[in-house]
Amino acid sequence: MKLTTKEIMEIIPHRQPFLLIDTVEELEPGVRAVAKKCVSYNEPFFAGHFPQEPVMPGVLIIEALAQAGCVAMLCKPENKGKIGYFGGINSAKFKNKVVPGDVLTLEVEIIKQKGPIGIGKAKAVKQDGKVAAMAELTFAIG
Template sequence: MEMNIQEIKNYLPHRYPFLLIDRVLEIEVGKSIVALKNVSFNEPQFTGHFPDQPIMPGVLIIEAMAQATGILAFKSEVGKPIEGQIYMLVGVDKVRFKRMIEPGDQLHLKAEVTTVKRGIWKFKCSATVDGKIVTTAELMCTQKAAD
């Protein structure tokens, strides 16, 4: 199942400049997701990171992975979120950065569910560009109920 940006906005509260998922390419409910982030020179972080050699900050790569896990968790657990209901990143482990991501790159994000226990979701994540691993991490998220 694919999702375009309009559908993604139904699952994530993020908006420009912090919505970091452009498309979902595949989703297997309860198991895995593959999402896409198109990296553009026009993104605000590139004015300062770094002006002469723009690279995507590692924290934004992790955030993009976390947003993908949020979509997967919602689709797997509650279907579609109600107003104010979000998945929050609560843990990041075993992060490794292998390559730089530059404007013009297409970042493929993959997350696989490893465990779900008492509302805590754990995922094994990777990010690739042109089939080459750029980042790997293990992420945890949990649902924050609507206020």
């Protein structure tokens, strides 16, 4: 199942400038999601991070991964209208810079869930196949 930006906004509450995924390329509700983020020079964070050498902040890469995971969880009928909150970020590693022109593939697999709490294994990969970031994300559906 593929989703457009408009369809993503029907599932998660994030909006510009904080909606950090453009499309969802693969989706298995409650199991996994693969989203895309086309990183443009016009992103508001590049004005200050850094003006001479624009680099996407690592925390925003993690946030984009979390938004992809939110789509996977919130597209389940029983979670419709709810919000996914961060519960934790474990084992985050940043391997390669993300710069204007990069296209990130954001892969999140839900590896554990008990009630409203779950854990997702997340990885952001650049268009050249290099891993930009990876982490284990804990979330709460509320």
